[in-house]
Amino acid sequence: MPQKSVLIPWRPVTSVVLLLLVWELAARAKLTPPLFLPPFSVVADQLCRSIADGSLTNDLALSLARAFGGLLVGTATGVACGLVMSRSRFAEWLIDPFVALGFPAPKIAFLPIFILWFGIGSSSKILLVAFACIFPVVIGTYNAARSVGRLFVWSALSLGSNRRSIFFHVILPACYPRIFTTFRIAVPVALITTFTAEMVAGGGGMGATLIYSQRFFESPTVFAYIVVMMCVGLVLDSALLSFQRRFLGWAEN
Amino acid sequence: MLIRPEAVSAGAARLIGRMSPLVLFIALWYGACSSGLVNSEFLPTPTKVAAALADLVSGGEIARNLFVTLFRAAVGLALGSICGIWIGLMMARSERFKAYVTPIVGGTYSLPKSALIPLFALWFGIGNVTAIAAVFLACLLPMIVNTYHGVVTTPKVLVWSAQALGTTDRELPSQVLLRSAMPDIFTGLRIALGFSFVLAISTEMIASTSGIGKLIFLYGENGTYDYMFAAIACIVAVAFVADRVTLLGMHRLLRWHESAAADYERRRL
Amino acid sequence: MLNIVRPKIEIRRVSKAYASDHGPVLALRDTDLAVGEGEFVSIVGPSGCGKSTLLYIVGGFLDADGDVIIDEKAIMGPGTDRGIVFQEYALFPWLTVEDNIGYGLDRQHVSATDRKKIIDRLIGVIGLTGFEKRYPRELSGGMKQRVAIARTLACDPAILLLDEPFGALDAQTREIMQDELLRIWLETQKTVLLVTHDVTEAVYLSNRICIMSARPGQIIEQFTVDLDRTRPREELVLSPDFNTIRNKVWLSVRRQALAAGQQNVDPS
Numbered sequence: 001m002p003q004k005s006v007l008i009p010w011r012p013v014t015s016v017v018l019l020l021l022v023w024e025l026a027a028r029a030k031l032t033p034p035l036f037l038p039p040f041s042v043v044a045d046q047l048c049r050s051i052a053d054g055s056l057t058n059d060l061a062l063s064l065a066r067a068f069g070g071l072l073v074g075t076a077t078g079v080a081c082g083l084v085m086s087r088s089r090f091a092e093w094l095i096d097p098f099v100a101l102g103f104p105a106p107k108i109a110f111l112p113i114f115i116l117w118f119g120i121g122s123s124s125k126i127l128l129v130a131f132a133c134i135f136p137v138v139i140g141t142y143n144a145a146r147s148v149g150r151l152f153v154w155s156a157l158s159l160g161s162n163r164r165s166i167f168f169h170v171i172l173p174a175c176y177p178r179i180f181t182t183f184r185i186a187v188p189v190a191l192i193t194t195f196t197a198e199m200v201a202g203g204g205g206m207g208a209t210l211i212y213s214q215r216f217f218e219s220p221t222v223f224a225y226i227v228v229m230m231c232v233g234l235v236l237d238s239a240l241l242s243f244q245r246r247f248l249g250w251a252e253n
Numbered sequence: 254m255l256i257r258p259e260a261v262s263a264g265a266a267r268l269i270g271r272m273s274p275l276v277l278f279i280a281l282w283y284g285a286c287s288s289g290l291v292n293s294e295f296l297p298t299p300t301k302v303a304a305a306l307a308d309l310v311s312g313g314e315i316a317r318n319l320f321v322t323l324f325r326a327a328v329g330l331a332l333g334s335i336c337g338i339w340i341g342l343m344m345a346r347s348e349r350f351k352a353y354v355t356p357i358v359g360g361t362y363s364l365p366k367s368a369l370i371p372l373f374a375l376w377f378g379i380g381n382v383t384a385i386a387a388v389f390l391a392c393l394l395p396m397i398v399n400t401y402h403g404v405v406t407t408p409k410v411l412v413w414s415a416q417a418l419g420t421t422d423r424e425l426p427s428q429v430l431l432r433s434a435m436p437d438i439f440t441g442l443r444i445a446l447g448f449s450f451v452l453a454i455s456t457e458m459i460a461s462t463s464g465i466g467k468l469i470f471l472y473g474e475n476g477t478y479d480y481m482f483a484a485i486a487c488i489v490a491v492a493f494v495a496d497r498v499t500l501l502g503m504h505r506l507l508r509w510h511e512s513a514a515a516d517y518e519r520r521r522l
Numbered sequence: 523m524l525n526i527v528r529p530k531i532e533i534r535r536v537s538k539a540y541a542s543d544h545g546p547v548l549a550l551r552d553t554d555l556a557v558g559e560g561e562f563v564s565i566v567g568p569s570g571c572g573k574s575t576l577l578y579i580v581g582g583f584l585d586a587d588g589d590v591i592i593d594e595k596a597i598m599g600p601g602t603d604r605g606i607v608f609q610e611y612a613l614f615p616w617l618t619v620e621d622n623i624g625y626g627l628d629r630q631h632v633s634a635t636d637r638k639k640i641i642d643r644l645i646g647v648i649g650l651t652g653f654e655k656r657y658p659r660e661l662s663g664g665m666k667q668r669v670a671i672a673r674t675l676a677c678d679p680a681i682l683l684l685d686e687p688f689g690a691l692d693a694q695t696r697e698i699m700q701d702e703l704l705r706i707w708l709e710t711q712k713t714v715l716l717v718t719h720d721v722t723e724a725v726y727l728s729n730r731i732c733i734m735s736a737r738p739g740q741i742i743e744q745f746t747v748d749l750d751r752t753r754p755r756e757e758l759v760l761s762p763d764f765n766t767i768r769n770k771v772w773l774s775v776r777r778q779a780l781a782a783g784q785q786n787v788d789p790s
Binding site: 013015016019102103104108112191192195200210223229236 | 271295352355362363364366370371372374375376450455458469470472473481485488489492493496
Binding site: 420 | 581582599600601602604610614659677
């Protein structure tokens with residue numbers, strides 16, 4: 001989403017710089033209580049300290065490990081289900097009501113069930129993340145597989161392919177771009193679910209530290225962690241976007 | 254339009270057919286519990302959960318907390334949608350506005366909104382404002398993005414025709430741009446609706462004293478798992494119904510849209 | 523060039539340049555044209571010569587160098603004095619047929635009774651009685667274009683601008699629509715500026731044809747068409763005087779098309 005231009009994009013940079021300036025000045029001028037809005041410089045300082053003593057890196061590593069673990073499990077299961085559903089009417093009939101019910105539901109509401117079954121450690125969080133990611137991935141994959149232009153399939157048939165090879169050599173490759181897009185959508189879902197689960201249930205990670213800092217009124221840490229979460233999201237999305245452009249650029253999208 | 258009786262019974266039969274896997278699921282659940290396959294500590298039987306649900310509903314417990322949660326979600330959704338539509342419209346109409354606003358919008362895109370809940374708790378305490386603020390921010394982004402896309406893809410010839418027919422610049426957004434963007438705006442609304450539930454529940458679990466999220470959390474802490482499952486089932490049902498109602502409303506209001514007919518066939522998912 | 527006293531539309535030294543990756547591209551260069559009141563003028567030329575651009579400039583949708591004077595006043599953007607009909611129909615998909623037609627009337631806050639009268643009359647004129655409550659997506663191409671024309675006529679503009687209005691229609695529907703347009707023009711005596719790449723259409727409808735050169739566009743030739751349009755189509759199109767003019771015009775356009783290095787002229 002951020003613009004990328006060869007020259008320095010002075011308008012976007014201006015608004016960000018302006019924002020930081022206003023933040024710093026407003027905080028220093030005590031327009032707001034320091035508890036509510038610590039100056040940017042103090043936040044930056046806390047950020048450096050957290051990195052230096054390793055607490056931030058530990059938390060980040062733990063959260064990312066959980067998020068990715070859940071993302072992988074959820075995406076793999078979701079893609080498999082979506083593909084199976086697209087090929088088999090029985091599978092579609094069987095799985096559809098669960099997907100239809102689960103998709104609009106707030107998955108975080110299921111956290112207590114996962115905690116009950118798997119404790120407050122990492123496994124409950126990984127499984128919750130997987131659970132949250134499955135639904136959009138199933139739907140996206142299903143739609144992608146169903147919408148492969150029938151002209152592609154007919155061409156393949158007339159060139160002598162059988163049903164099975166059509167699936168693996170025509171439908172599947174045609175789906176890759178849309179499945180990847182679905183994966184990209186699942187990444188923020190995974191991150192949000194991980195952080196929220198950590199905030200609710202504790203057990204280490206970015207979310208847990210964030211909520212502890214809030215409870216002990218350590219606002220610089222709160223702000224610092226939020227900034228880090230934002231950067232993580234940005235970096236991940238840019239990385240995925242450039243990957244998509246490089247390897248899946250052939251799709252018309 | 255008369256509703257043909259055959260159509261109704263055919264529709265009902267289809268619905269039952271679609272729901273039968275759920276019935277199967279409940280049967281399996283019951284079987285797993287009663288056969289001792291699963292420890293009933295961790296998975297109450299369907300009958301116990303149903304009883305708990307009945308108790309909650311009759312006792313008004315559910316209704317009260319549900320109302321609080323829905324109130325927070327609805328207010329945040331409404332505010333977020335109105336602001337999101339306005340910002341998206343402005344971004345589509347003014348390159349300058351868009352250039353200044355994009356980095357801020359882009360920044361919030363990568364930020365998990367639930368991360369702001371502790372911050373809002375710090376600022377606003379543990380009441381409605383925190384939840385509404387979180388929901389507001391979460392709903393803002395999909396509405397901005399979708400409105401922007403909808404307005405920007407309005408065909409030039411529509412705008413020109415409207416201008417040749419006497420539409421002033423002030424009337425243009427309401428008469429042409431936003432109407433052309435309606436399908437996209439509704440898509441955004443459906444996404445925002447999902448977010449509103451997630452953020453409301455998240456806030457309640459983290460920093461609140463009321464609401465369904467808090468209720469679920471409390472039952473979990475107390476060990477009354479049948480009530481916990483019942484409350485979760487409740488919110489899942491409510492979210493589902495809200496989504497379906499929005500979808501229905503969408504199809505009625507977008508009757509004129511090219512794909513409206515096609516969409517209606519694909520009622521599932 | 524014809525000498526028209528007090529022209530309705532005067533296009534004076536209009537030039538239009540677009541920015542592109544390879545520097546500015548000149549779409550129109552010093553185009554001059556005068557259109558008298560009640561005239562039916564067609565602009566014909568090869569693809570990409572800028573004829574649509576010229577129409578959009580007259581409509582006030584695009585800025586350009588030079589002047590466009592209507593009724594001795596320079597134009598300042600789009601206006602209800604110049605109705606426009608596009609090849610893509612450009613009907614508002616969220617409005618029914620009657621609401622589309624009534625759109626301009628609504629902007630002028632015309633009373634409900636007057637609105638109904640005008641809409642009913644126009645629906646009759648275009649022959650779509652019974653379709654008032656339909657949405658554009660339920661209509662065929664020809665029907666959509668009729669609604670588009672009715673919508674423009676509802677505001678009773680003095681000038682009609684038509685940008686390849688029948689280009690998207692099949693041959694039979696096109697001929698029917700041409701007859702409709704001719705009828706409307708003969709009845710209302712509006713000033714019409716038509717852009718088309720169909721030479722036969724231009725000769726059939728207009729009393730003056732302007733040939734536009736390849737890009738950058740300029741009007742390099744004009745033909746007066748003096749045919750008796752009360753004759754039925756079968757007689758008119760097959761008559762020798764029709765074909766003499768048609769052949770001359772076609773040849774002129776063809777030369778331009780070849781000059782532009784294209785073979786896109788429709789020899790129909």
